Amino acid sequence: MELLMEASQAGNIDGLYAAIRENPNILAQIDAVPFVDTPLHAAASAGHIQYAREIMRLMPSFATKSNQDGFCPIHLALHKGHIQLVIWLVERDSDLVRLKGREAITPLHYVAEQGNLHLLDRFLLFCPKSIEDVTIRNETALHIALRNDMFEAFEFLVGRLHWDCHEEARYWEKRILNWKDVTGNTVLHIATSKINPRQLVKLLISCIVDVNKKNGEGWTALDYAQDESQAEIRDLLCSAGAVGASSLPVVDNSASFLRTDQKLKMAAEVGDIQGLYSIIKEDQYLLERIDQLPLTDTPLHIAASKGHTQFALEIMRLKPSFAEKLNQDGLSPMHLALQNQSFQTALRLAEVNGQLVCVKGRMAKNDKVEALKLLFGWLELTGKNKVLNWIDDEGNTVLHIASRRNQIEVVRLLIGLVTYFPSVCFIIREILYDFLPFVHRIEVDLNMKNSEGLTAVDILQQEGNWTFG
Structure with a gap:
């Protein structure tokens, strides 16, 4: 074991394999210990990228193993400032950005505390959901950046939340900006208590932030801005609808029962x-x-x-x-x-x-007929209704096929769409048509003939269904 750790601290790959030759099970034996300094910990702490790559190839599980101090290799690399090694680790496995170490602090939390904008950007690029993670104090990366006066990092994180365009972005913006730490403080509570909070408060109230959230002491953000020197902050908060806790209506707690x-x-x-x-x-x-x-x-x-x-x-x-x-x-x-x-x-x-x-x-x-209704509604909305009159190799439209198969409900649907789509057809035609010129009325051509020279009406008459009502 001593030979292996010396090789790891020196980044000596030859020494690594010498240790393996001496004991082929040595890496597995280390991996079986729940909390241990692995060779990857030693290499990460010393910044030996090539050695780290080699040991990761041999034993990938070392990357997520905690030592006796509660740190994983990526945490040690960050603490020692070995940025290239950190980037290589997260490029190889983006989930390492969310890896919780001592006190549930993740790499994202650490770089937020340090105000490292470069790594914040890289980490969120590799793993956007890492912004959801909280420490044992229930703090998000935003809480941590703000508490440590890393205002640029805080503004970067808020901006990232606000401008993200993925489907759940608005939900997570609202959730994280209003997240309470273990003392019940949101980032707005913390921002308001800072010495020069104007820019921070102005940024937050431009986003989806609840200005009247109470913290564990029962105070809103406005309650922290009562000094004469904070008149501008009070005006900002009040303009966003903020009130003091004493002015909030009593909450009906009947829902709790x-x-x-x-x-x-x-x-x-x-x-x-x-x-x-x-x-x-x-x-x-x-x-x-x-x-x-x-x-x-x-x-x-x-x-x-x-x-x-x-x-x-x-x-x-x-x-x-x-x-x-x-x-x-x-x-x-x-x-x-x-x-x-x-x-x-x-x-x-x-x-x-x-x-x-x-x-x-x-x-x-x-729901096959219901699915057709849905499909026809989509065609109406997108102006692609011409496909209803497209023909197959035998010259049949969908109306010919439905008539041939005695699918009377589908025939009714095709020639009487307004009955099935009062909200889509009527509302779009009467209200939205002026604003959405690409929307067209569904028009099924009843007189189109197939390769046999038959219209849908001819087929229905042959099948004895023309009087289907």
Whole structure:
């Protein structure tokens, strides 16, 4: 072991293999110890990149192992300032940015504390979700940067949250900017208590920040700006709707006496994802209990019927089986989304699981016709309705095919779309047409002939279905 550690501290790859020849199991023996300084710890601490690469190739698990002081190799490399080695480690495994060391401090937390903008940028580029991580003090990277007066780093992190364009960006901006540390302080509380907080406060109130959050002492940010010297800060906060804690209305705590299933239903009805996770934290087996009920309105049913797409996708990710569950009326979440014309929600659910359009509901009827309604609605919205008159190799349009197969409901749908899409056709035509000139009315050509010289009407007459009503 001594030979190996000397080689690691010196970055001597030949010495590494000499130690392995002496004891072929030496790396596995080290890996079996729960808390230990591995050869990678030694190399990271000394900044030996080539040696670190070699030892990582031989024993990748060393990268996530903590030593007796609670530090992993990447933490040691950061503490010693070996930036190129740190970058190589996160390029190889981006999850190392989220690796929690002593006091649950991650590499992102450390560089926020140091105000290293270069590494902040690289880390968030490699692992954007690392900004969600908190320490044992419940502090985010933003709390840490602000407490250590790393104002440029703080502004960079806020800007990164504000300008991110991925699907959940606004949700995470709101969640992180209003996150409370172990004492109940948000970053706005901390910013307001700084010596020259004007720029910080102005930045925060331009984002999705709750100016009236109370901390553990029951104070809002405005309560910290009562000195005469802070008149400008008070004006800024008041202009954003801030009030002192004593001026806030008394909160109705009756919701705290509701059962968790009732709270979850309320969260689903308004699409409150943060509320969803608060309820799960309170009752971690709630979703499993709901799933055991044979016929019930799950949170996914409720969100789908209300058109809360993001909530529906989140609950479906947590409990995929809800998507195929029927309620007491024999309807799945997809049925309800279509029934309530929540077309965007239905489309997103189908993107996640295409089989949902085949889930059978009441009267053993599946959603294939409903899926056609959804498809036609999308064609109407995007102005791609010309495809309805495209022909196959035999000259048949979709109307010919539906007529030939006696799919009367589809025929009705094709020649009477306004009946099925009052909200899409009427509203778009009467309200949005002036603003969206690319939207066109669906026009199915009833007189198109196939290669046999037959129109859809001819085919219906042959099948005896022209009087289908």
